[in-house]
Amino acid sequence: MDALDVARWQFGVTTVYHFLFVPLTIGLSVLVAILQTLWHRTGNERYLKLTKFYGKLFLINFAMGVVTGIVQEFQFGMNWSDYSRFVGDIFGAPLAIEALVAFFLESTFIGLWIFGWDRLPKRAHLASIWAAAIGTNLSAYFILAANSFMQNPVGYRINPDSGRAELTDFPAVLTNKVALITFPHTLAGSFLVAGSLVVAVGLYHVIRNRDSADTGAYRFATKFGSWVVLVASAAVLFTGDIQGKIMTEVQPMKMAAAEGLYTTESPASFSVLTIGSLDGSREVFALKIPYLLSYLGTGDPNGTVHGINDLQAQYATQYGAGSYTPIIPVTYWSFRFMIAFGMAAGAIALLVLWSQRKGRTPSSKWLLRAGLAMPVLPLLANSFGWIFTEMGRQPWIVFGEMLTRNGVSRSVSLAEVLTSFTAFTLIYATLAVIEVKLLLRYAKAGVPDVSDQPATDDTDDAERPLAFAY
Structure with missing residues (x-):
């Protein structure tokens, strides 16, 4: 630490x-x-x-x-x-x-x-x-x-x-x-x-x-x-x-991480449950709904959603060596x-x-x-x-x-x-x-007693003292 x-x-x-x-x-x-x-x-x-x-x-x-x-x-x-x-x-x-x-x-x-x-x-x-x-x-x-x-x-x-x-x-x-x-x-x-x-x-x-x-x-x-x-x-x-x-569109890695999507898919399925490897590098088991992730991510049921591994390779080329994957x-x-x-x-x-x-x-x-x-x-x-x-x-x-x-x-x-x-x-x-x-x-x-609430007209009494209501 x-x-x-x-x-x-x-x-x-x-x-x-x-x-x-x-x-x-x-x-x-x-x-x-x-x-x-x-x-x-x-x-x-x-x-x-x-x-x-x-x-x-x-x-x-x-x-x-x-x-x-x-x-x-x-x-x-x-x-x-x-x-x-x-x-x-x-x-x-x-x-x-x-x-x-x-x-x-x-x-x-x-x-x-x-x-x-x-x-x-x-x-x-x-x-x-x-x-x-x-x-x-x-x-x-x-x-x-x-x-x-x-x-x-x-x-x-x-x-x-x-x-x-x-x-x-x-x-x-x-x-x-x-x-x-x-x-x-x-x-x-x-x-x-x-x-x-x-x-x-x-x-x-x-x-x-x-x-x-x-x-x-x-x-x-x-x-x-x-x-x-x-x-x-x-x-x-x-x-x-x-x-x-x-x-x-602006943070594709965040969407991929949210869905445990390791490889690019078109169409992409929404993950109901995904179990990955301990190092977080690959998918071990997944229960998915077909086409739903493509629609949620792109508005098109057949749209392409980029995966974690492909984005990691892209970012390493673009920004230099290192891990660009969240937990x-x-x-x-x-x-x-x-x-x-x-x-x-x-x-x-x-x-x-x-x-x-x-x-x-x-x-x-x-x-x-x-x-x-x-x-x-x-x-x-x-x-x-x-x-x-x-x-x-x-x-x-x-x-x-x-x-x-x-x-x-x-x-x-x-x-x-x-x-x-x-x-x-x-x-x-x-x-x-x-x-x-x-x-x-x-x-x-519970609710307060308001029986002593003053008149609710819109006149302003200059002699009325400032009061703390609570």
């Missing part, structure tokens, strides 16, 4: 941990805004209760996401300074815009939303949560645009004197074909997570608190969240199909876990809707257990999706331009990386316990 191995582990752990909070923040910000809009339009008190209830869970998660996200950017200078030096001119632009525009938009209007319940006019207060949701989604786009450059470099040139990548076309970076499809795919995955949380909490109260005066609100939340999950599941499949075709078992299984966990959440949502058909009240303990597992399933799907995305690009940190081993900081020792890795892991473990306890406590508490 050397500093490179530990630096990769540290970045992988902190990235996956941070991304546990990101999709919930993205999706829940919009769902809370929709609930508040329903209250604004109808005046129905149950929507106000649900807005404040899920809004509190959103704020807890948002705070944790901010704390863990800050560490991400520090690591570029700590353990990956050679990478930052090489690509900073390009990578820094979308990240700077994300921080200066999207994040400040998001955080400013979240502050107005938190403190403005008893102060702002009703329409202005509603606009603040929508502005925060827009800022959250803009943040996601700029970060994904930066990451997409690593997958498919565009809009740049290599300075022969400095050896650095220099930005030549910023619009090309923002309109990278990988970013344009990764963004809606990520949003769909985020709504899958947020909708699952809404279902889980609502279903818990529907089954456990059957005689509660707020049962109607919980039943609506359960149905609302279930429909969000189903629509998001369809969107994930649709955008994932497009993303697979683009991936086959096949990791990419193969992470791709399948991503799909399986996401589909499982959709199946449970369908079951929850079926259990409430024609006004029925669900009571099954098995359904409750499945519902409580729902938020975990899309979180796992998102995590395995990121593992697949980043591990499938290896050994490149910037595809075709910089190998991962060349991006690590040369002056950072193994002991220093181990120290920071251990510290981050312990801190993140503590934060995880705090996050889970807070979410469980406030989720079990």
